[in-house]
Amino acid sequence: MSNRRVRHASTAGGSYRLLTPHDLNRIHQATLEVLAKTGVWVEDAEARRVFASGGADVDKATGIVRLPRDLVEQALRCAPKGFVICGRDPAKDFAFDQARVGFATYGEGLRVRDVRTGARKTPTLADFRNSVRLADALSDVDVYEKVLLPFDVPVESAPLYQGYTLMGNTTKPGFMGPRSGFLARRLVEMASLVVGGPERLRQRPIVSFIACPVSPLKLLSNCCQVIRESALAGLPVNIIAMGMAGGSSPVTLAGTLVTHNAEVLSCVTLCELTRQGAPVIYGSSTTAMDLRSAVASLGSPECGLISAAVAQLARFYLLPSWVAGGLGDAKTVDVQAGHEKTITALLPALAGANLIYGLGMIESGTTFDFGQLVVDDELARMIKFTLGGIPVNDETLAVDVIADVGSFNDFLGHEHTLRHMREQSASSLLDRRVYEEWEASGSTSLYERACEKALHILETHCPEPLPESVVADMQAIIADAEEELGVNVTAGRVARAGMIATT
Secondary structure: OOOOOOOOOOEOOOOOOOOOHHHHHHHHHHHHHHHHHHOEEEOOHHHHHHHHHOOOEEOOOOOEEEOOHHHHHHHHHHOOOOEEEOOOOHHHOEEEOOOEOEEEEOOOEOEEEOOOOOOEEOOOHHHHHHHHHHHHHOOOOOEEEOOEOOOOOOHHHHHHHHHHHHHHHOOOOEEEOOOOHHHHHHHHHHHHHHHOOHHHHHHOOOEEEEEOOEOOOEEOHHHHHHHHHHHHHOOOEEEEEOOEEOOOEOOOHHHHHHHHHHHHHHHHHHHHHHOOOOOEEEEEOOEEEEOOOOEEEOOOHHHHHHHHHHHHHHHHOOOOEEEEOOOOOOOOOOHHHHHHHHHHHHHHHHHOOOEEEEEOEEOOOOEEEHHHHHHHHHHHHHHHHHHOOOOOOHHHHOHHHHHHHOOOOOOOOOHHHHHHHHHOOOOOOOOOOOHHHHHHOOOOOHHHHHHHHHHHHHHHOOOOOOOHHHHHHHHHHHHHHHHHHOOOHHHHHHHHHHHHHOO
16 A cells, blocks of 8 residues: 555634525525615715716615625626735735635724733733734744734724734734724835835735625625725725624525625625725624624624634625634633634535634624733644544555554554654644643643743744834824824824833
8 A cells, every 4th residue: 555644734614504505595585686676885985986987876875785686696606716815925925715714813802811810901002012923923823913902002093003913023914994984095105115015015915905895785895995995006905794693684594695795795885886896805793693682793693603704794795704703702712612713613624614813802893812822723633633634545545554454463553653653633732641741740720831831932933034224214104194184193192102112
C-alpha cells in the first residue's frame, strides 16, 4: 500500500443541509414577492435616486422602494461569486470561496474584561489595541472585526481611531462599520496610504466595511452611504441583517429568513446599481428574541439554525457568507458559554459558512473577554479539524499495518503511527492529562490557562509596525476629519496623543 502522508487539509464544511432545494427556492420566491409588493423603506435620497435609475418603484411621499424581480436577480448575477480579502501580510489573505470556512471576532462591545484583574470596565483605545494584537497572534482567528468601542476618543471620529489602530496592529484582513459615508471615505484614504494608493487598495483590500439594514425592512442613510462608498472604492461590503424572530421579524424562522433575505438582497441591489461587479458579502446577525425577557438570544439553537440557513442561502446565490456563531448569552466564561458557543459555531460551519464571527464575546455580544478569545481560538481550531472529515484511502485504511501488528502487539511504536501522529488534534490549552498530573501542576482551570496565554502574547507579540511616514499621514487625515466634523480641538489632540502611545 501507499506510504504517502495524509493530512486534514479541507475546511470546506457544507455537509449539513438544513433546507432542501425546494425550501430555498420558496424562500427566494417569497423574498421577491416582499421586495416587489411591500418594498423597503429607504431613508437616503441619493440611494432612492440610484434605485429609481435602475427601474425600482420609488414612492416619494413615503420613501418606500419596491424592487422588481428582474432588478434583484440581475444584481445577484452581477455580484462576484468569490474574491479575496487581504492582510498586510499576503500569507494572511482570506479567500471567499465554496471550499473554506474561517472564523472572525465579533463587534462592537461596549465593555471589556480586564485580562489581569477580571474587572468589567469601559474600554479604552489601549484595550482596543490589545484586542487587535491578541487576534493577530492567534492562529485560528482568520479575520479581525473591531471588537470594542473605545470611550477615550471623540465619539464622532471613533471609527478613524479604530481603523488606524486596526491597520497598524494586525497583518490580517480587517472589517469595520464606518457609521457614515464621510468616515468611510476617510478610512479609504487611510487604507490607501498603507497599501500604496487607491488602485492598489482595490487589488488588496486590507480593510472592508460593514453595513447593517434595520429590521424590519429599513435602509437608513448611514447603511446606504457605506454601501455606496464601498462600491465606489472597490472594497468588499458585508451586509449584516440583524432581525429578531418574534420582535423585528416574524416569530417563525422561515418568516424571519424571508425578511432577512429581503433586507440583504435590497442592499446587494443598491451595491450593484452603484457599481456593477462590486464585491458584496451576504451577512447575518439574525437570531430569535427571547419572548420572556425581550432580548436577543445569541446563544440559542435558533441563532445556530438561522446562521446555518443563511449559509445555505448565500450558497444558493453563489455569494460569500458571513454569519454569527461562537456567541453566547453567558455572563462569564463558564459551562453555559461553552455550550452556547459550540452549538452556534458548529451548525453554520457544517453548513459551509465562509466566515463565522463571534469569537471573544460574552454577554450577548456586548462584552469582550481576552481569555475568552483564546478559548474561542481553540474552539475554531477544533471545528476546522472536524471539517476535515475522515480521509479514506489505502494509506488510512492501514490493512497491511493491521496485518503487521496482528493480535499480540500494539500500534504505538509502529512506523505508520509515527508517520501520522501529527495529524491528531492537539491543544496547548485543553488539559487531557490524568487528574493527579493536573493537580500536581496547579489545578488550573481552562479560563486561567487562557488568560495566562493572553497575557504572555500581549507581553511578547509585536505586530509589524507601519512606516512612520504613513503613521504621520494617517494622523493628519484624522485631524482634518475632526476639524470638518467639529470635534473639540483639545479632545481630538488628546486622543491622537493617546493613539500614538498605544500603536
